[in-house]
Amino acid sequence: MASPGGSWKGLTLVAATVVVTVLAATGVWNPFPQLWSWVTTSGPVAPGARWQQQLGGTPQSVAIAGDSVIVEYRTSIEAYGLTAGVKLWSSDADWASMAGKGANAVVVTGRLLTKGYQVLDPATGAVKRSDTTAAAVWTYREAIVDLSCAGGGDCRITAWDPKTNTQRWSVESGSIGFVLDAANPDLPDTRRLTADTVDDDITGPPSMPGLLGFPDDGQIRVVDTATGRLAQTVRPTREQRIVVVGGRVLTVTGTARDGTCYYGVVATDPPSGQVVWQRDGLNLRTADNGSGCVQEHDPAGGYNVLLGVDPYGREVLINGNDGRNLWYGDKESDVLAVDDTYAVIRKDDTLRGYALGRKKAVWTLTGRAKTEAALTPHAVIVVSRGRVTALTLKNGTVRADVKTDAKIFATGPDGMIAVSGRDMAYLPFA
Numbered sequence: 001m002a003s004p005g006g007s008w009k010g011l012t013l014v015a016a017t018v019v020v021t022v023l024a025a026t027g028v029w030n031p032f033p034q035l036w037s038w039v040t041t042s043g044p045v046a047p048g049a050r051w052q053q054q055l056g057g058t059p060q061s062v063a064i065a066g067d068s069v070i071v072e073y074r075t076s077i078e079a080y081g082l083t084a085g086v087k088l089w090s091s092d093a094d095w096a097s098m099a100g101k102g103a104n105a106v107v108v109t110g111r112l113l114t115k116g117y118q119v120l121d122p123a124t125g126a127v128k129r130s131d132t133t134a135a136a137v138w139t140y141r142e143a144i145v146d147l148s149c150a151g152g153g154d155c156r157i158t159a160w161d162p163k164t165n166t167q168r169w170s171v172e173s174g175s176i177g178f179v180l181d182a183a184n185p186d187l188p189d190t191r192r193l194t195a196d197t198v199d200d201d202i203t204g205p206p207s208m209p210g211l212l213g214f215p216d217d218g219q220i221r222v223v224d225t226a227t228g229r230l231a232q233t234v235r236p237t238r239e240q241r242i243v244v245v246g247g248r249v250l251t252v253t254g255t256a257r258d259g260t261c262y263y264g265v266v267a268t269d270p271p272s273g274q275v276v277w278q279r280d281g282l283n284l285r286t287a288d289n290g291s292g293c294v295q296e297h298d299p300a301g302g303y304n305v306l307l308g309v310d311p312y313g314r315e316v317l318i319n320g321n322d323g324r325n326l327w328y329g330d331k332e333s334d335v336l337a338v339d340d341t342y343a344v345i346r347k348d349d350t351l352r353g354y355a356l357g358r359k360k361a362v363w364t365l366t367g368r369a370k371t372e373a374a375l376t377p378h379a380v381i382v383v384s385r386g387r388v389t390a391l392t393l394k395n396g397t398v399r400a401d402v403k404t405d406a407k408i409f410a411t412g413p414d415g416m417i418a419v420s421g422r423d424m425a426y427l428p429f430a
Contacts, residue, residue, distance in 0.1 A: 045418050045425035046388070046404035051085035052425040061201055062409035062417050062424065063098045065105035065122035069410070069417060071424070072096040077109060079122060082412065085426060089125035093118075097183040098205050099139035100162035108139050112182060119144065119165060129165040136180040138187070140208035143168060143225075147180055147214075157214065157223060169228020174216045188213045188220055188243040190301035190320075193337055195372035197383040199409040203339070203376050206303060211270065213244035222249060222270050232270035241286050241295035246304035246320025248276055252286050254293035261293040265308075267323060277323025282316075283309040302338040302375070305356065317343055317356065326356040336373040337380075342393055344373040344380060353380060353396055363396020365389070376411040379429065383408070390416060390429060399429035 045052055061072040068088060069080040077096045079088040093109035099119075100106050106128060110117035116132040134146035144162055149155040153175035159168040189209070194200045211231060213220045219235040220242050234249060236242045241252045248267040255262045266278040284299035284306060300307040305326065306318045315335055317327040327343055329335070336351070337344040343354045345361075349369040352361035371384040379390040379399055388408060390400040406418035406425070415428040 045406045045420045045423050046402045046427055048402060048427065049418075049425040050415065050428050052423060053080060053085040053087075055419075055422045055424055058422060059409070059419060059424070061096070061199065062419060063096075063201065063204060064410045064412040064417065065098050065100075065107055066103055068122040069424075069426070070096060070098065070107055070122060077107070079107075079125060080424075082426065085424075088123065091120070091125055095183045097137070097139040099141070099144045101141045101205070104163040106144075106162045108137055108144060108183065110137065110183065115148075117146070119162070129160070136182060136185050138184050138212075139205050141205050142208045145208070145212070145225075147173065149175075159208075159225065159228060171223055171228050171230055173214060173221055173223075173230075180214070186298075188215065188241075188298060190243070190245055190303060190306065191298040192302055193300060193307070193335065195336070195374055195383065197372050197388075197407060198374040198381055199407065202374050202381065202408060202410060204410070209244070209303070210247040211244050211249075213242070213249070220244070220249075224270075232273070239293070241298075243298050245299070245301070245306060246322075248320060249273075250299075250320065252284055252295060252299065254287050254295050256293040261287060267320070276321075279308075279318075279323065281311045282318075283311075285309065303340045305338050305340055305343075307335055307338060324357075327354055336371070337375045339375045342375055342380070344375065344382075346371060346373075351382060353391070353393075355394075362394060363391065365391070365396065374408075378411045378413055379416070381408050381411065381416070388416075388418070388427075400427055402427060 057073050059071045063070045067082045069082055071078045077093050078090045081088055094112040096107055096109045099108055105122055107120040107122050108117055115135055117134055117137050118127050119129040121128055133148040135149055136147040138145040144160045147157050155173045156170050157173045158170040161168055208225055212223050212225055219233055222232040222244055224231045234242055239253050239255055243250050249270055251266045253264045263283050264280045265282050267276045269276050286295040286297050286299055287293050304320045306320050308316050308318055310316055313331050315329045316325055319326055333345050333347045336346050345352045349367055351365040351368055353363040355362050368384045374381045382389040386403055386405050388402050388404055406420035408416055409419050410417040415426050418425050418427055
């Protein structure tokens with residue numbers, strides 16, 4: 001049997017709850033927002049942050065565009081000022097991607113299963129250009145490339161200047177619109193190395209290659225982005241995979257024999273098809289082990305650089321344009337990150353940064369076991385055991401070194417964006 005005192009306390013608690021609820025409903029006093037804010041308040045994302053902002057949800061992506069930070073959610077986007085983290089604007093959209101660079105950066109947004117897209121000013125959210133026909137969009141530092149189909153096989157690829165919003169060129173592209181949609185659908189090129197502790201799009205929009213390959217019903221249409229012309233159309237056999245890298249068309253052949261896969265790579269120059277370089281025994285990791293040499297992946301690497309493995313298990317970085325070896329490792333070395341200019345190599349607990357084409361490392365970082373890394377236009381990001389270090393690309397000078405478990409989403413000239421749960425912070429470089 002309950003004691004009289006316990007019953008009285010229970011009735012008092014119920015009565016108090018009813019009174020608070022009535023006051024909140026009538027607008028006299030509402031403690032719930034403050035209470036919820038107190039419950040959800042978390043500690044600092046990292047020491048030394050210039051500002052920290054609590055987001056409205058878990059972000060899909062975060063990017064720096066000019067002086068704005070663009071946060072993409074599942075059905076909306078928001079913009080914050082880079083200087084103080086003040087919210088600037090918001091908009092409904094299912095996806096967002098950055099194009100251009102610096103002061104000429106823009107935000108490209110759209111809806112899933114809906115044709116068209118909008119180009120927005122990152123500072124104000126104002127619409128700079130609107131399209132109602134495009135099925136797919138690719139964003140680069142120098143251009144916005146879209147794909148529109150009027151029906152059947154009547155499709156066109158068009159390039160736009162992100163600064164002036166004027167058309168640069170347009171070319172017919174057959175029926176490829178039936179397999180490509182939304183923002184930056186996969187094209188046959190290099191597959192960038194990624195890490196769990198940094199966002200896959202931390203590098204921002206890439207430079208537009210000289211050649212782009214578009215899949216079209218079992219063949220690849222190769223477009224020259226300087227002239228806006230169809231340079232070549234190629235069709236791989238069942239044992240081949242075709243990618244467009246470094247201004248060349250690469251045909252990777254994988255043949256199953258004697259219980260293993262035998263690989264060969266041939267690079268040709270469109271439209272003539274003349275062989276520029278070729279390599280036997282080079283494994284570009286286009287097939288999984290045990291797959292019967294079925295090539296389901298693009299080669300690993302960074303933009304115009306290919307990451308391969310020789311027959312002896314040694315990793316090698318190759319210039320996709322002329323086939324030169326840019327770096328040759330040993331069996332204990334692993335490539336963590338690579339782009340057209342630099343590479344980060346790990347051996348045991350030591351990281352080394354290489355300027356591709358040079359024999360000696362330009363920087364060395366020791367005592368970093370279980371490390372991940374990413375190359376961005378502004379810094380090398382190194383993450384290991386709750387510690388994030390930003391280094392200069394040229395010589396490895398430390399620009400930031402903080403203890404944090406947050407994920408690094410973006411970098412700018414003067415700092416990086418870190419996100420932990422629903423908290424976003426700007427970590428300045430020294």
